Amino acid sequence: MNPLRSLILAAAGSEVVRHLVATTPGTSGVVERFVAGNTVAEAVTRVGRLVDDRLWVTLDYLGEDVTEPAQAEQTVQTYLALLDRLYAEGLAARVEVSVKLSALGLRLDERLALDNAYRVCAGAEQCGTTVTLDMEDHTTTDATLRVLGELRRTWPWVGGVLQAYLRRTEDDVRALAVPDSRVRLCKGAYAEPDEVAFSRAHEVDLSYVRCANLLLSGDGYPMFATHDPRLIAILAERARWYGRKQGSYEYQMLYGVRPDEQRRLAGEGETVRVYVPFGEHWYPYLMRRLAERPANLLFFLRALVSR
Numbered sequence: 001m002n003p004l005r006s007l008i009l010a011a012a013g014s015e016v017v018r019h020l021v022a023t024t025p026g027t028s029g030v031v032e033r034f035v036a037g038n039t040v041a042e043a044v045t046r047v048g049r050l051v052d053d054r055l056w057v058t059l060d061y062l063g064e065d066v067t068e069p070a071q072a073e074q075t076v077q078t079y080l081a082l083l084d085r086l087y088a089e090g091l092a093a094r095v096e097v098s099v100k101l102s103a104l105g106l107r108l109d110e111r112l113a114l115d116n117a118y119r120v121c122a123g124a125e126q127c128g129t130t131v132t133l134d135m136e137d138h139t140t141t142d143a144t145l146r147v148l149g150e151l152r153r154t155w156p157w158v159g160g161v162l163q164a165y166l167r168r169t170e171d172d173v174r175a176l177a178v179p180d181s182r183v184r185l186c187k188g189a190y191a192e193p194d195e196v197a198f199s200r201a202h203e204v205d206l207s208y209v210r211c212a213n214l215l216l217s218g219d220g221y222p223m224f225a226t227h228d229p230r231l232i233a234i235l236a237e238r239a240r241w242y243g244r245k246q247g248s249y250e251y252q253m254l255y256g257v258r259p260d261e262q263r264r265l266a267g268e269g270e271t272v273r274v275y276v277p278f279g280e281h282w283y284p285y286l287m288r289r290l291a292e293r294p295a296n297l298l299f300f301l302r303a304l305v306s307r
């Protein structure tokens, strides 16, 4: 992994750097580009605009690694309030939610996270929408897949995420490319050791294409989460090759990243879902975005300097 990326990802876990970034004037402009506000009301307003542009959405209430059951409970309550609000605004048909199990208590107790995820999924079912479980660092992969398997026994529509940078992922894709399953394929956003993850970008891209082939030739519903123009071109060709009709798979991109491309693909009739994070705990999420792309870091530094 390139040293700058490792450094920024290491800073994502530092309380001192978090405080520094949060209190630096100019940060809020950068946060606003990637994060859709602090509250449910703000997020739902922004989402309404995306839906007006024929985009689909998955909403993520920011927060990870809770250390107290009460924090996990607060996360559940926020998701339930969010789902009610989406239903009330008539948005639930186009807007689902993404959930990090660590924010539901995974590191405290897997059973607690499963019970909390059940409550969020039951709320989503009542509102007529779906849930996708985000994937976090490799120490949580097995537990996340176990919880996903449990939830899918009741709700086969619960989506999972697989990360192309993990060496194990092709096997996981094979297990999940089954009827009704919704699988988001991404490159992977965490600092991982060489034993478990490919470190060279080219190896990750090759793994992404191998996994995409498996998903497109399988019976599930693939959700391709990437901004990479080369991969998007390959995916379009591969989808045609496997006889996939538009709507039998989707593209996903992050809020604030390549918005013109999101609209271009939607204009061509593709299903495009935007991953929209909101909430006060934006720091680790923002740092992962900065680590992904030097241009994001430059944008951040320019915003600070231009104050």
Ligand code: FAD
Binding pocket: 133, 134, 135, 136, 161, 163, 186, 187, 188, 189, 190, 225, 226, 227, 228, 229, 252, 253, 254, 257, 258, 274, 275, 292, 293, 296
């Ligand atoms: P990169 O390798 O970052 O970039 C490749 C190319 O894409 C660049 O060279 C450039 O041409 C283009 N590009 C990238 N960013 C930009 C930009 N800002 N502006 C213009 N062009 C750009 N990771 C997880 O670990 N777990 C998850 O659950 C998860 N969920 C995700 C959900 C969604 C919808 C998305 C889009 C990503 C998610 N990720 C997740 C993050 C993902 O793993 C990658 O870290 C992230 O998407 C960057 O990889 P990339 O495929 O976009 O390409």
